[in-house]
Amino acid sequence: MKIILTGSTGFIGGEVLAQCLKNPAITSAVVLSRRSLSKEISDPRLKVIIMKDFTQYPDSVIKELAGADACIWAMGSNAGDSVLEIDYPIAFAQAFASTLPVHKKKFRYLHVSGGLVEPDQEKPLWFLQNARKVRGRAQTLLVDFPKQNETGGLWETFIARPAAVQPSSGVTAAVITCLLGKTMSIRADELAVAMIDTVLNGTGSQIENNPELLERGRALLK
Numbered sequence: 001m002k003i004i005l006t007g008s009t010g011f012i013g014g015e016v017l018a019q020c021l022k023n024p025a026i027t028s029a030v031v032l033s034r035r036s037l038s039k040e041i042s043d044p045r046l047k048v049i050i051m052k053d054f055t056q057y058p059d060s061v062i063k064e065l066a067g068a069d070a071c072i073w074a075m076g077s078n079a080g081d082s083v084l085e086i087d088y089p090i091a092f093a094q095a096f097a098s099t100l101p102v103h104k105k106k107f108r109y110l111h112v113s114g115g116l117v118e119p120d121q122e123k124p125l126w127f128l129q130n131a132r133k134v135r136g137r138a139q140t141l142l143v144d145f146p147k148q149n150e151t152g153g154l155w156e157t158f159i160a161r162p163a164a165v166q167p168s169s170g171v172t173a174a175v176i177t178c179l180l181g182k183t184m185s186i187r188a189d190e191l192a193v194a195m196i197d198t199v200l201n202g203t204g205s206q207i208e209n210n211p212e213l214l215e216r217g218r219a220l221l222k
């Protein structure tokens, strides 16, 4: 599988990249990043594209992305920036969708959202209202993307809604994970392998919450 990744310099995206490179089913990984990855990350299957502007996909970038089977979009923040949370993934979706009629391959797009993200724009929220609603708008737009755009039935969107993500190792992380329980936390490696499994094999539910991601991630890591 050829996979496109974003957020690979970050906590969750970095673990997704590491788990992709451990997985023999991933034959090619194309990372879109605004800066270089750590020099220690090297693999013949890996290609890093430095993006100046995540709203623009020139032909040279489209050429590198074309023929991909999946994307895991792990770029984001809690700042409530609509350009980062909405404009960037939608620009990617529109640019990539233009390649689908040529390659005629199914494409699975998985968006890393969050357990507290709120799609209902009218609902009053007590904290992080703007950030949670901006990301909720992104979730709705991406779920609706194949209905609103010409994708020839080839585009599938998945949304992962993890709760508090903990480091993959370490005693503190283990204690926090234990205290918070199944609905409120997940280790980064558990989340990463569950999301990679989703884009490799699909899943019955388009939107996955922490308990489902955790259960599948744990089973895959056993």
Ligand SMILES: NC(=O)c1ccc[n+]([C@@H]2O[C@H](COP(=O)([O-])OP(=O)(O)OC[C@H]3O[C@@H](n4cnc5c(N)ncnc54)[C@H](OP(=O)(O)O)[C@@H]3O)[C@@H](O)[C@H]2O)c1
Binding pocket: 006, 007, 008, 009, 010, 011, 012, 013, 034, 035, 054, 074, 075, 076, 077, 078, 084, 112, 113, 114, 115, 161, 162, 163, 164, 165, 166
């Ligand atoms: N960590 C958690 O517990 C948790 C839980 C649920 C959901 N999430 C969500 O998961 C996503 C990733 O979280 P994380 O913890 O991995 O965050 P992170 O460590 O801060 O990583 C964020 C990634 O997004 C990139 N990014 C941020 N702003 C950007 C911009 N304006 N232009 C281009 N790239 C940009 C960063 O690139 P640079 O390295 O270049 O800055 C980095 O690769 C976020 O949307 C977050 O809200 C996180």
